Amino acid sequence: MTKEELTIQSPENIRLQKYRSSLMASGGAMIIFSLWTLLRSFVQIEAKLNYRGDTEALKPWITAILIVGIVELVLMIYLGISARGEGMGRKKRRPYLVLGIIVAALSAVSILYLIFDFQVECQVYGVIGAIVTLAVEITFFYAALDLVVSAIRVRKLEEETGRA
Amino acid sequence: MRKLGKVKNLIIGIAMLLFTVILLFWPDFGTPMIMMVFGIALFIYGIYSLIYYCRMAIHMVGGKRILYRSILTLDLGVFMLSFYKGSERLILLYLMLLLAASGGIDLVRALQFRKEGAAWKLRALIGVLSILILIIGFIYRKDPHTMVYIFCLGLASTGINRIASVFRKTAVIYIPE
Amino acid sequence: MQLDFHYYATYCAAYLAGYSHEESLKVCYSAQFPDNCTRTFLAGVKAPVSAATTQTAVEMADTDTDPIGLQDITRIWASFHFLPYDLTADVKKGGKSYKNKYRLICNPNGELLRETVNQVKGKSLEAVGMAMHILADTWAHRYFAGTPSLVINNTNSYFYEILEQNGEWSERPVRFKHTPGEDIEKCSYINSLAYDSESSIMNLGHGRAGHLPDYSFMRYKFMPAWNDHKFIYKDNPEDYYHAFCQMIYAMTYLRGGAGAFETGVYATDIAKPYEAEIRWIIEKRQLDACTDWKVFGEKLSGQEIPDFSVDTFRSEYESASAEKKDDTGLGRFILAALAQKSMITNRIYRSGSLLAGYSMEYDGTNVGIKDYLKLLVNRRGRVSK
Numbered sequence: 269m270t271k272e273e274l275t276i277q278s279p280e281n282i283r284l285q286k287y288r289s290s291l292m293a294s295g296g297a298m299i300i301f302s303l304w305t306l307l308r309s310f311v312q313i314e315a316k317l318n319y320r321g322d323t324e325a326l327k328p329w330i331t332a333i334l335i336v337g338i339v340e341l342v343l344m345i346y347l348g349i350s351a352r353g354e355g356m357g358r359k360k361r362r363p364y365l366v367l368g369i370i371v372a373a374l375s376a377v378s379i380l381y382l383i384f385d386f387q388v389e390c391q392v393y394g395v396i397g398a399i400v401t402l403a404v405e406i407t408f409f410y411a412a413l414d415l416v417v418s419a420i421r422v423r424k425l426e427e428e429t430g431r432a
Numbered sequence: 433m434r435k436l437g438k439v440k441n442l443i444i445g446i447a448m449l450l451f452t453v454i455l456l457f458w459p460d461f462g463t464p465m466i467m468m469v470f471g472i473a474l475f476i477y478g479i480y481s482l483i484y485y486c487r488m489a490i491h492m493v494g495g496k497r498i499l500y501r502s503i504l505t506l507d508l509g510v511f512m513l514s515f516y517k518g519s520e521r522l523i524l525l526y527l528m529l530l531l532a533a534s535g536g537i538d539l540v541r542a543l544q545f546r547k548e549g550a551a552w553k554l555r556a557l558i559g560v561l562s563i564l565i566l567i568i569g570f571i572y573r574k575d576p577h578t579m580v581y582i583f584c585l586g587l588a589s590t591g592i593n594r595i596a597s598v599f600r601k602t603a604v605i606y607i608p609e
Numbered sequence: 610m611q612l613d614f615h616y617y618a619t620y621c622a623a624y625l626a627g628y629s630h631e632e633s634l635k636v637c638y639s640a641q642f643p644d645n646c647t648r649t650f651l652a653g654v655k656a657p658v659s660a661a662t663t664q665t666a667v668e669m670a671d672t673d674t675d676p677i678g679l680q681d682i683t684r685i686w687a688s689f690h691f692l693p694y695d696l697t698a699d700v701k702k703g704g705k706s707y708k709n710k711y712r713l714i715c716n717p718n719g720e721l722l723r724e725t726v727n728q729v730k731g732k733s734l735e736a737v738g739m740a741m742h743i744l745a746d747t748w749a750h751r752y753f754a755g756t757p758s759l760v761i762n763n764t765n766s767y768f769y770e771i772l773e774q775n776g777e778w779s780e781r782p783v784r785f786k787h788t789p790g791e792d793i794e795k796c797s798y799i800n801s802l803a804y805d806s807e808s809s810i811m812n813l814g815h816g817r818a819g820h821l822p823d824y825s826f827m828r829y830k831f832m833p834a835w836n837d838h839k840f841i842y843k844d845n846p847e848d849y850y851h852a853f854c855q856m857i858y859a860m861t862y863l864r865g866g867a868g869a870f871e872t873g874v875y876a877t878d879i880a881k882p883y884e885a886e887i888r889w890i891i892e893k894r895q896l897d898a899c900t901d902w903k904v905f906g907e908k909l910s911g912q913e914i915p916d917f918s919v920d921t922f923r924s925e926y927e928s929a930s931a932e933k934k935d936d937t938g939l940g941r942f943i944l945a946a947l948a949q950k951s952m953i954t955n956r957i958y959r960s961g962s963l964l965a966g967y968s969m970e971y972d973g974t975n976v977g978i979k980d981y982l983k984l985l986v987n988r989r990g991r992v993s994k
Contacts (some may be wrong), residue, residue, distance in 0.1 A: 271778045274771055275830065275842040285767065285838040292765075293496035304504055308511055356766060393514070400510045407503040414496070484807060488710075491702045492760040492834040498805065540667050541649075548653030593673075602677055603967040603977030604684070606955035607984050 284425040287418040288355045294415035295351030298371070301408050302344035306337050343367060351415050354422060365419050372412035379405050438598045445598070448591030452584045462580035468513065470523055475509030478502050524579040527586065528566055535562030610749040611823045614849065616641040616917050617902030619741050621909055622853055625879050626860035630912045632734055636860070637914075638921065639738025639942050640745070643689045645919050646946065654926050656934075659950070659980035660943040662689045662739075674757070674808040680966035682813065683756040687713055687965060688953040689739075689946075690746045691755030691814055694719035696960035700835075709962035710761050711835060713754040717747040717851070718872035721956060726859050726870040728952060729945065735938055736945035737863050741856050743949070748852035749822045752833050752841055753815040756964050759807045763834040764817040770796050771828040771842070783829060785819060793894050825849040825891040825898060849891045854880050883909075935987065944987050951981055 313330060350364035382389060382402050389398035455462035481502030489495035538559030545552035565585065572578045620637035628636060643662040651658045664685060672678040687693060694716035700708060725743050729736040754761045768783040785800040801816030815822045821829055822843070830840045854875035862870050880887065890901040906914050926939040934940045958968035969977060971985060
């Protein structure tokens with residue numbers, strides 16, 4: 269390569285770096301948000317069980333919830349690691365983009381549910397708690413959407429700059 | 433430091449010392465109070481991080497992670513306020529890590545001062561005291577009041593520092609040629 | 610920059626500028642000393658600690674990151690190692706807080722460099738040496754700011770060394786780690802830990818780029834946090850050669866040149882006969898170029914250059930009486946350091962930023978940090994003479 273090719277950056281490359289950076293951030297967000305959601309759910313379930321006392325009948329349900337939670341976590345970690353890998357310029361894994369679209373769609377549904385059910389959330393968690401929960405869900409949706417959009421743009425720009 | 437800043441620091445410093453006295457005399461009341469303090473602190477830190485993102489980090493390469501971190505911190509703060517009764521062990525662990533770090537740094541600084549021939553004994557004493565408190569805290573970790581007492585030490589020290597900083601001269605004079 | 614350039618290369622530049630061997634030794638000693646003059650050292654010799662020109666890692670870890678602690682850190686690093694390029698730069702983004710930090714970004718040939726060099730005209734050789742340290746660092750430490758700031762000084766994983774071999778150019782990723790042991794061949798270097806806090810000392814200066822700015826042979830590209838995803842190509846060999854030639858020009862002026870020091874001027878004509886040898890030293894792939902610079906310097910002057918030792922200043926200062934301390938090498942360096950810190954703090958303060966703390970012009974009665982009154986005593990002493 270020539271020195272100019274290595275040391276002068278094209279506008280397309282600037283945008284490519286910007287979307288790669290977004291992929292890194294949103295991929296990390298997927299992992300951390302999911303870990304935190306699972307941990308919080310564990311603690312909330314444990315607190316409620318301690319409060320109720322009679323938990324034998326609920327054990328199968330709790331087990332099912334935990335399994336679903338762990339499966340979700342594994343999928344999110346896969347999504348996050350794939351996005352971060354593509355953000356660092358490594359090879360692409362196509363399935364993760366489909367998973368990203370599904371996650372974004374489900375998150376949008378979750379936001380709508382929280383908005384419709386806002387008053388109940390306020391009664392259970394307080395106004396501040398309800399607002400923060402909504403903010404978390406909106407941010408998660410933003411991260412998922414950002415991941416999908418950035419991944420698509422990265423691939424397009426890599427084709428343009430000839431690095432695919 | 434401007435006068436308003438000095439007054440603010442003085443008020444905060446005195447409030448910290450008063451709070452320390454209250455906690456020492458009523459440690460049973462202290463435990464849930466401290467956990468509430470941590471929850472509020474995390475919540476405020478989350479708001480601060482959000483403002484920091486909007487004003488500064490939004491212009492930074494990779495700044496979006498600050499946004500995600502701030503929202504998570506807000507959620508953690510709210511969570512601690514809701515479930516603070518179960519978080520004593522986490523807070524005690526955090527306080528002991530702080531003690532270990534500060535004691536370690538004081539000892540290393542004391543050694544550096546000694547090597548250069550400067551006064552080092554007070555610094556070394558403070559470092560040794562921090563490590564001793566850490567060890568005692570570990571031995572009595574199961575006592576519910578241990579966390580309160582360690583927290584009070586840190587709070588009193590910070591309060592005294594704040595009050596001392598009010599009387600420190602900080603401006604630099606400039607003498608034009 | 611490090612000992613090889615601050616001490617030995619400055620000796621060479623001083624000698625080429627016309628200083629004698631003994632004068633060049635004084636200059637180069639004081640050009641290296643800003644990297645050794647810590648609070649701990651000054652406390653050890655019972656000298657004014659406000660004259661500190663650097664901080665050890667432990668000192669920085671020990672400093673509170675409250676506004677006063679941060680001001681203290683900024684005062685030191687912006688005054689001696691990351692001289693701000695343009696305190697009035699108008700970046701088209703961010704509020705006042707962001708702009709204030711952006712304006713502390715270091716680059717060569719700024720207005721503050723001109724003031725720094727002009728300030729030491731007619732002063733001691735120790736002051737000249739200190740100014741040369743600051744000048745040299747404006748080239749090495751470009752694009753970073755002397756204040757803890759995540760949004761300015763942070764970098765990401767985009768770090769590539771640019772290599773040239775037989776006219777062919779290539780790049781390879783730089784691998785950063787946090788344990789000792791750097792390896793040029795494996796392109797493995799140390800940097801500071803990533804920490805997402807605006808005021809963390811991990812985000813001070815070029816910590817996130819490790820020692821890469823201080824290795825004269827390195828050509829690399831990286832993406833600083835402030836540059837909107839545009840990378841910067843840093844050509845250290847070219848920058849170091851410019852620094853060397855500018856030092857010769859600056860010292861020629863300080864030795865007795867007329868007019869004022871101007872930025873963007875380089876004594877390439879004086880360096881020309883030695884250019885090949887200088888560039889060979891600069892571009893040689895080694896972490897420490899002391900031996901090569903020392904050989905070159907001794908060849909220039911025909912005299913031996915002693916190794917640098919902090920004890921040289923210490924023993925003279927400690928054995929002097931209280932009245933004579935200001936006349937020792939360390940005493941003169943302290944005066945120069947206090948004047949520099951006072952001037953830079955004042956300029957940053959006047960630009961509307963409190964990042965380096967408050968500065969007040971002396972009106973005969975006001976007293977801030979007592980150590981700086983030494984400047985007044987010294988001025989009165991010079992005037993009465």
